Amino acid sequence: MIDIHFIVNPIAGSGKNSFSELFLQDYFEADRYNITIKSSGYKGHAIDLTNESILQKADVIVACGGDGTINEVASTMVGSTIPLGIIPIGSGNGLAANLSIPKPIKKALYIIKNHHITTIDVGCVNQRYFFSNAGFGFTANVIGNYEAFQKRTLMCYIKASLKSFQQFSKKDSILIAIDGKTEVLNPFLIFVSNSNVMGYHMSLTPKASLQDGLLDVVIVPKINKLKMLIFGGLMLFKKPELLKEVKCYQTKSLTLVRQQGEVFESQMDGELSNIKDVTLSISIKKNALNVLV
Missing domain, CATH: 2.60.200.40 (Tumour Suppressor Smad4)
Structure with missing residues (x-):
């Protein structure tokens, strides 16, 4: 079984995006994937949720939000072997655009399912x-x-x-x-x-x-x-x-x-x-x- 954890900013973009288990099971078969959904409630919360998912040995961690949410999740995963998935539902979505990750949720979910991994550089300001x-x-x-x-x-x-x-x-x-x-x-x-x-x-x-x-x-x-x-x-x-x-x-x-x-x-x-x-x-x-x- 593949454990995929979704870290969701519920107010990103229009705030109307659905990430229920029922919705995600249309894309990730229940006999192959374990789906966990976590919603962030405040600035910095996604950091704690991601640390928790790392300790829970998630196979994939997916940031669902804008560049701020992606930053919180990705910052926690720097140096980890766990791959980051991105569902760009924010406003600017700069990193997703550079990685050619599409805005339609369905297409972004198929990228996660296809599981093609690349490595990218990371900028650092002090820590x-x-x-x-x-x-x-x-x-x-x-x-x-x-x-x-x-x-x-x-x-x-x-x-x-x-x-x-x-x-x-x-x-x-x-x-x-x-x-x-x-x-x-x-x-x-x-x-x-x-x-x-x-x-x-x-x-x-x-x-x-x-x-x-x-x-x-x-x-x-x-x-x-x-x-x-x-x-x-x-x-x-x-x-x-x-x-x-x-x-x-x-x-x-x-x-x-x-x-x-x-x-x-x-x-x-x-x-x-x-x-x-x-x-x-x-x-x-x-x-x-x-x-x-």
């Missing part, structure tokens, strides 16, 4: 993992405004971006050490990516790969609002590097040191996070996670 991207500055500000909306839709993301454009003011300097070079900037944004999709099929790093052992980094210094608009337009066409101020790197590691302020305002896989550490060591762990694709 915290990210799988799609981590952002500082403007991108974190956008996520902060986005989380204030009750719904997670593309229109809400656009509204959050416009609000951030109107209010954004970056006053804190950051020392950036990358590829043997060190400089202090008052950045508009720093974006560190492991994948080529942010969510909603937008991208700042269209050439990034989950399997190349490298992080793709985009650094934009402080720019005026006209250039912010130009940068936003270039991002829609996946050509942010055409703005001359933009610096792009591929690297295995970089370091950020906060010069002022009390926290690093950041986002990791689309979830806001205020990090109190003064120094952030950002690196890549190659082939650290098994995923069903």
